[in-house]
Amino acid sequence: MFITPAFAQTAAGGSTDFLVHLMPIVLMFIIFYFLLFRPQQQRMKQHRELLANVRRGDIVVTSGGIVGKITKVVDERELEVEIASDTRVRVVRHMITEVRAKGETVKDAS
Numbered sequence: 001m002f003i004t005p006a007f008a009q010t011a012a013g014g015s016t017d018f019l020v021h022l023m024p025i026v027l028m029f030i031i032f033y034f035l036l037f038r039p040q041q042q043r044m045k046q047h048r049e050l051l052a053n054v055r056r057g058d059i060v061v062t063s064g065g066i067v068g069k070i071t072k073v074v075d076e077r078e079l080e081v082e083i084a085s086d087t088r089v090r091v092v093r094h095m096i097t098e099v100r101a102k103g104e105t106v107k108d109a110s
Contacts, residue, residue, distance in 0.1 A: 051093055054079070057103020063095045070103065 054060065058070050060081065068081035071088060079096075082088045 058099050059101040060096045061098040063097050
């Protein structure tokens with residue numbers, strides 16, 4: 001006989017063994033949420049707020065590395081950026097990665 005009777009018997013608490021084996025996987029998902037997903041969501045929220053608050057006169061950096069001053073907001077999606085004197089390019093708003101300096105404030109109509 002190769003298997004002893006003690007090894008051949010099954011454990012009585014099968015459902016608790018399942019929960020014990022499932023616990024490390026649940027803990028991994030919780031750790032991934034707090035270390036990866038949540039910070040990424042916060043960065044995305046900050047970037048959306050940055051893009052919503054960009055105004056004429058702000059000095060911005062695009063994802064291509066171009067630094068320029070916003071001269072005109074064309075529409076919701078595009079901006080006109082002056083990258084050198086009398087050299088203006090149109091940039092998609094979502095390609096702005098950083099606002100280096102705030103420009104003009106919005107003037108009240110009153």
